[in-house]
Amino acid sequence: MTLPMGRAMREVFGDTVTELANDDPRIVMLDGDLGSSTKGETFQRAHPERFFQMGIAEQNMLGVAAGMASVGLIPYISTFVAFAVIRPLDQIRVLIAQPRLNVKITGGYSGLFTGRAGKTHQVVDDISIMRAMPNMVIVSPADDTETDQVLRWSASYAGPVYVRLVRDATQHLFDSSYTFKFGAAVPLRDGADVTLISTGAETPRVMDAAEILATRGIQACVLHVPTIKPLDVSAIVKAAERSNFVVTVEEHTVIGGLGGAVAETLSEHRPTPVHRIGMPDVFGESASNDDLLQKYGLSADRVADRVATLKASA
Numbered sequence: 549m550t551l552p553m554g555r556a557m558r559e560v561f562g563d564t565v566t567e568l569a570n571d572d573p574r575i576v577m578l579d580g581d582l583g584s585s586t587k588g589e590t591f592q593r594a595h596p597e598r599f600f601q602m603g604i605a606e607q608n609m610l611g612v613a614a615g616m617a618s619v620g621l622i623p624y625i626s627t628f629v630a631f632a633v634i635r636p637l638d639q640i641r642v643l644i645a646q647p648r649l650n651v652k653i654t655g656g657y658s659g660l661f662t663g664r665a666g667k668t669h670q671v672v673d674d675i676s677i678m679r680a681m682p683n684m685v686i687v688s689p690a691d692d693t694e695t696d697q698v699l700r701w702s703a704s705y706a707g708p709v710y711v712r713l714v715r716d717a718t719q720h721l722f723d724s725s726y727t728f729k730f731g732a733a734v735p736l737r738d739g740a741d742v743t744l745i746s747t748g749a750e751t752p753r754v755m756d757a758a759e760i761l762a763t764r765g766i767q768a769c770v771l772h773v774p775t776i777k778p779l780d781v782s783a784i785v786k787a788a789e790r791s792n793f794v795v796t797v798e799e800h801t802v803i804g805g806l807g808g809a810v811a812e813t814l815s816e817h818r819p820t821p822v823h824r825i826g827m828p829d830v831f832g833e834s835a836s837n838d839d840l841l842q843k844y845g846l847s848a849d850r851v852a853d854r855v856a857t858l859k860a861s862a
Contacts (some may be wrong), residue, residue: 551752554720555692557713558656562587564699565624566594578602578609580627586656588626610636614643617650629655629671644708648683652702653710659799660832660840661715670832676804678710679777686776688712688748691721697728719752731775733783739767743787746797747773747806754797756848784813788820795823795855802826823858
């Protein structure tokens with residue numbers, strides 16, 4: 549059964565950071581002229597004196613955020629991943645990560661779903677880039693519930709955090725009983741035939757894929773990895789032991805992302821066959837969400853087909 553749709557992460561971003569600022573005067577938001585898209589405008593309406601319109605000058609924006617953090621403020625960034633990570637990468641590296649300043653790089657519009665903006669705005673290598681940066685923490689929530697909890701956690705964490713958010717509404721995976729735990733992976737489904745490891749908004753699709761596989765007699769263990777750095781090594785090893793056959797799935801390049809992190813971990817701690825499903829070594833393109841998922845093999849049915857084929861040939 550396909551999981552129901554929840555709220556868009558960008559709406560949760562606007563509402564949650566605004567609520568956090570109601571109780572913490574240190575929280576500010578810096579916007580790269582995209583508040584209507586990221587929903588940073590919600591914060592602007594509630595706290596205009598703490599909302600800073602930086603314009604299309606993202607390198608400067610991240611530098612200003614570093615300066616604000618150095619005097620005790622907690623800046624949240626409001627822009628697309630293309631402009632939160634890629635364009636100001638040197639500023640992030642030198643001004644934020646090296647001194648380990650308390651800046652929250654909340655990048656909207658990650659992955660494939662960028663509202664038909666095309667390859668210029670699609671970023672599918674951000675995890676690879678940020679994983680390699682010392683002092684940087686990476687969290688990629690799966691749905692609206694987890695997004696809210698991740699953002700609330702981020703305000704209490706002292707140091708740079710990259711939160712990977714997607715544009716559109718995502719499938720609703722977690723109910724109100726769920727509690728995000730920093731650094732912990734989340735077992736979602738048990739099965740001994742194959743271990744599926746995923747992150748972010750791809751995880752609900754992987755859960756749907758596991759249901760499809762079950763109808764074909766393949767029982768999948770599903771592990772959700774919201775915290776990509778630092779990685780929950782013990783949970784990944786335990787999940788691999790369940791089936792001795794691991795497939796990673798991510799809406800991100802297979803080079804250096806979650807699949808790379810899992811392969812590195814298992815090669816060191818428990819050598820296990822690992823197959824990576826994700827974007828090949830290509831740039832994305834402009835199309836509808838469903839068409840993009842189908843083309844790159846990331847829809848539930850395409851993931852199920854690929855896993856079944858891999859399992860049959862193992």
